Amino acid sequence: MGFRHAMLSARLHLRRGDLPPLQRQRIRSLGLRGGPARTVMEPRYDRNRSRVADVHAHLLLCEGSFSPPLGDRVSIDDYAAKLVARAGRFEAWAGSDLIGLVAIYCNAPDRQDAFVTNVSVVPHRVREGIGLRLLGDATTYVRSLAFRRLVLSVDRSAGALGLYHRSGFQAEASDGETMRMVLGLSKDAAS
Numbered sequence: 001m002g003f004r005h006a007m008l009s010a011r012l013h014l015r016r017g018d019l020p021p022l023q024r025q026r027i028r029s030l031g032l033r034g035g036p037a038r039t040v041m042e043p044r045y046d047r048n049r050s051r052v053a054d055v056h057a058h059l060l061l062c063e064g065s066f067s068p069p070l071g072d073r074v075s076i077d078d079y080a081a082k083l084v085a086r087a088g089r090f091e092a093w094a095g096s097d098l099i100g101l102v103a104i105y106c107n108a109p110d111r112q113d114a115f116v117t118n119v120s121v122v123p124h125r126v127r128e129g130i131g132l133r134l135l136g137d138a139t140t141y142v143r144s145l146a147f148r149r150l151v152l153s154v155d156r157s158a159g160a161l162g163l164y165h166r167s168g169f170q171a172e173a174s175d176g177e178t179m180r181m182v183l184g185l186s187k188d189a190a191s
């Protein structure tokens with residue numbers, strides 16, 4: 001059974017009365033403008049639980065939403081394997097489906113910059129606050145490791161810019177269409 005089928009099942013067929021109380025708490029209704037209410041699972045947040053297959057499936061669902069599309073820049077097979085092998089992963093799950101992923105590299109020995117390599121939320125779960133929550137969790141983590149800054153690169157036209165501004169990132173430099181953004185983490189940083 002595929003991911004899409006699982007999500008459809010979760011949205012269309014689950015009724016609160018059919019679920020045990022604990023699961024009921026994780027299900028909520030979202031009213032769509034002018035349309036019928038849909039039922040979605042509350043995200044559960046975790047860290048480094050994902051396997052390569054989870055990350056791969058997630059990136060395939062998100063890849064067309066990146067600007068430019070992710071597959072234009074990297075091999076999704078290789079990138080999924082690299083993230084699981086090397087990146088710290090902040091994850092949102094709906095059941096067994098990975099619906100949000102922030103991945104960071106925090107291996108610089110001088111603890112100056114930690115680098116955000118991926119931020120993605122599956123298209124059918126955007127604008128629910130998942131990206132903001134995951135970036136917040138990643139920020140708390142790198143701050144606890146005493147890194148001074150959290151850094152990322154973003155396409156100037158990406159919708160994600162709104163999320164980064166909202167999370168306190170500031171533009172530092174640009175190179176053509178790509179912009180480098182920085183979030184200061186030290187106590188006296190304006191973040």
Ligand SMILES: CC(C)(COP(=O)(O)OP(=O)(O)OC[C@H]1O[C@@H](n2cnc3c(N)ncnc32)[C@H](O)[C@@H]1OP(=O)(O)O)[C@@H](O)C(=O)NCCC(=O)NCCS
Nearest residue numbers: 065066119120121126127128129130131132159160162163
């Ligand atoms: C960018 C992305 C991660 C945002 O995730 P999300 O879970 O929808 O973000 P949130 O719901 O937490 O958004 C929090 C706030 O960020 C801002 N924001 C998020 N997405 C935005 C968008 N597309 N345009 C403008 N502002 C946006 C808004 O202020 C939003 O608050 P609001 O919904 O109350 O207005 C998601 O759209 C995505 O996966 N995009 C494709 C992949 C991508 O571009 N990744 C970044 C590569 S650098």
